[in-house]
Amino acid sequence: MAANRTTIYKVFALTLAVCVDLSLFYASGFAGIHNVLGHFAHLWLSAALRWSAVTITTLLVLGDPNPLLIRFITAYSLLPAVYETGTRVLYREESPCGPVADIRCWLMFAGASLGAALFWEITIPDSDEEAGSKAQKQKSRVLFMRVLHLYRPDYPKMLGGLVFLSLAVICEMFIPFYTGRVIDILGSHYQQSEFLSVLLFMGLYSVGSSVSAGCRGGILLCAISSFTCRIKVKLFKALTKQEIGFFEIIKTGEITSRLSKDTTLTGRTVCLNVNVMLRTFMKTMGMISLMMSLSWKLTFLVLMETPITGLIQNIYDTVVFFQTLTYIFGDMLNSVMAAGKVFEYMDRKPQISTDGKLKPDQLEGRINYCGLNFAYPSNPEKTVLQDFSLELKPGQVTALVGPSGEGKSTCVSLLQRLYEPQDGEIFLDGEPLKSYDHHFFHKKIAVVSQEPVLFSGSIRDNITYGLIDCSQEKIEEAARKANAHVFIHQLEKGYDTGKPVLQGLASCPNQTLLVIAHRLKTIENADHIVVVRGGKVEEKGTHKELMELQGSYHKLINELFDDTNSPE
Numbered sequence: 125m126a127a128n129r130t131t132i133y134k135v136f137a138l139t140l141a142v143c144v145d146l147s148l149f150y151a152s153g154f155a156g157i158h159n160v161l162g163h164f165a166h167l168w169l170s171a172a173l174r175w176s177a178v179t180i181t182t183l184l185v186l187g188d189p190n191p192l193l194i195r196f197i198t199a200y201s202l203l204p205a206v207y208e209t210g211t212r213v214l215y216r217e218e219s220p221c222g223p224v225a226d227i228r229c230w231l232m233f234a235g236a237s238l239g240a241a242l243f244w245e246i247t248i249p250d251s252d253e254e255a256g257s258k259a260q261k262q263k264s265r266v267l268f269m270r271v272l273h274l275y276r277p278d279y280p281k282m283l284g285g286l287v288f289l290s291l292a293v294i295c296e297m298f299i300p301f302y303t304g305r306v307i308d309i310l311g312s313h314y315q316q317s318e319f320l321s322v323l324l325f326m327g328l329y330s331v332g333s334s335v336s337a338g339c340r341g342g343i344l345l346c347a348i349s350s351f352t353c354r355i356k357v358k359l360f361k362a363l364t365k366q367e368i369g370f371f372e373i374i375k376t377g378e379i380t381s382r383l384s385k386d387t388t389l390t391g392r393t394v395c396l397n398v399n400v401m402l403r404t405f406m407k408t409m410g411m412i413s414l415m416m417s418l419s420w421k422l423t424f425l426v427l428m429e430t431p432i433t434g435l436i437q438n439i440y441d442t443v444v445f446f447q448t449l450t451y452i453f454g455d456m457l458n459s460v461m462a463a464g465k466v467f468e469y470m471d472r473k474p475q476i477s478t479d480g481k482l483k484p485d486q487l488e489g490r491i492n493y494c495g496l497n498f499a500y501p502s503n504p505e506k507t508v509l510q511d512f513s514l515e516l517k518p519g520q521v522t523a524l525v526g527p528s529g530e531g532k533s534t535c536v537s538l539l540q541r542l543y544e545p546q547d548g549e550i551f552l553d554g555e556p557l558k559s560y561d562h563h564f565f566h567k568k569i570a571v572v573s574q575e576p577v578l579f580s581g582s583i584r585d586n587i588t589y590g591l592i593d594c595s596q597e598k599i600e601e602a603a604r605k606a607n608a609h610v611f612i613h614q615l616e617k618g619y620d621t622g623k624p625v626l627q628g629l630a631s632c633p634n635q636t637l638l639v640i641a642h643r644l645k646t647i648e649n650a651d652h653i654v655v656v657r658g659g660k661v662e663e664k665g666t667h668k669e670l671m672e673l674q675g676s677y678h679k680l681i682n683e684l685f686d687d688t689n690s691p692e
């Protein structure tokens with residue numbers, strides 16, 4: 125019922141708007157108004173009047189008309205004035221629609237405006253907010269403008285491309301003109317000199333058109349490549365700032381596809397499609413102006429032909445034209461979607477903040493895990509740490525022990541700020557980890573992985589990896605701690621040996637140590653042992669205390685390091 129009423133309102137609005145407009149259109153043709161106002165003032169005043177009247181009528185009846193309708197009304201009201209002014213300025217004569225208000229002119233303007241509004245809507249549609257897909261969340265038009273903005277450094281290249289495009293189109297337009305002249309010469313009084321000069325011009329225009337088209341293509345390709353390269357670097361930079369969880373959720377294939385395929389498609393959005401559209405537009409306009417300059421009456425006659433005759437006569441051209449347009453629309457939409465995907469990653473703010481500012485001169489090294497609850501982003505259903513609390517004292521070695529998969533590595537990952545706990549906080553010297561400056565914090569902690577990663581380069585390079593100004597003493601100290609100094613010293617080139625044998629250890633002066641212990645000796649020597657099970661601290665104390673307790677630590681040690689299964 126409500127839908128029916130809306131349809132009735134729409135039909136009523138349309139009819140009323142057409143009646144108001146037709147009345148104004150005919151009224152604008154009255155000679156009296158011409159005489160009182162002068163030609164151009166009359167033209168533009170009546171255009172403004174028609175725009176206001178039709179817009180107000182539509183607003184009153186429909187309430188909130190969509191942007192497509194407003195665009196149509198604007199184009200449609202202003203078109204007669206633009207057309208008439210253009211004809212006067214360019215040809216210094218009145219167009220056939222100037223002095224008389226004719227229904228054919230009205231139909232022509234209405235058709236042209238509708239075509240333009242639909243063309244705009246199909247090429248760069250307003251996004252459908254309810255469509256749900258992520259790429260459609262940003263409006264297509266905004267995306268298009270953003271791509272255009274990113275093209276800024278390549279504007280000179282694009283301008284060069286546009287100049288060659290214009291040259292190519294101008295030259296192309298003159299070829300049929302000279303073909304006509306050749307036919308005229310051959311068909312009437314043949315004059316060799318005139319014939320040769322026409323042929324020469326035809327040849328020159330053909331060469332000019334090919335060279336310009338080639339230059340245009342080359343320059344635009346350069347612009348596209350430079351844009352694509354720039355946007356790839358930007359996207360890559362944005363990706364390197366994302367937290368580890370992001371890479372666990374998003375598949376590698378999707379990331380590489382955005383980096384390679386979507387960036388390339390985005391580059392094409394502006395350049396190729398605008399190029400094709402401009403070429404088609406300039407060719408059409410050029411042809412019409414050339415025809416107008418020969419005879420505006422004939423041109424107008426051609427344009428005013430009945431649609432059926434037009435279709436029959438130009439059936440092939442029409443099909444080709446629509447095929448081209450369909451291709452451009454499809455390609456353009458594809459590219460705008462691709463741009464949306466690229467911008468989605470470029471705009472993504474890492475979920476682990478790096479805005480901390482603290483950079484104290486001295487760090488004591490007291491670390492407190494306070495009531496952590498944590499699940500990995502890739503598996504949010506499974507809680508890995510539950511109400512996990514632990515204190516690591518400065519200068520002490522704390523050993524995390526426990527069966528595999530119970531959360532030991534997760535504690536270390538959280539301390540490195542690779543992930544953010546859902547609840548709770550980790551404090552360093554009483555301040556939350558996130559309040560420390562990102563680079564400062566990561567200079568203060570060093571991690572030696574259970575699976576050593578070695579880089580190409582010398583032993584020195586591997587020990588000092590990521591450190592600036594690391595002295596020889598510090599390097600040797602780190603190697604001594606890893607029981608590698610004597611061995612390295614015996615090598616022919618010492619610390620400059622090319623084949624790396626040691627992973628970096630030299631970053632901090634060994635204040636607070638957290639180890640995931642797998643060797644009995646390491647565990648026994650630790651100042652503090654923590655048994656982690658089911659994401660919780662099950663037992664803690666020294667080796668002696670825990671062995672006396674005869675609890676799960678005792679059981680674990682017996683299981684892991686009995687006579688038959690000693691990792692020692």
Ligand SMILES: Nc1ncnc2c1ncn2[C@@H]1O[C@H](COP(=O)(O)OP(=O)(O)OP(=O)(O)O)[C@@H](O)[C@H]1O
Nearest residue numbers: 372500502503508527528529530531532533534535
């Ligand atoms: N990146 C990840 N994404 C999802 N789940 C993970 C991830 N890393 C670990 N887990 C899961 O979290 C739980 C705890 O893993 P964690 O690596 O912390 O255990 P662990 O005690 O250190 O084991 P191990 O001594 O074998 O390394 C395990 O169930 C594991 O499957």
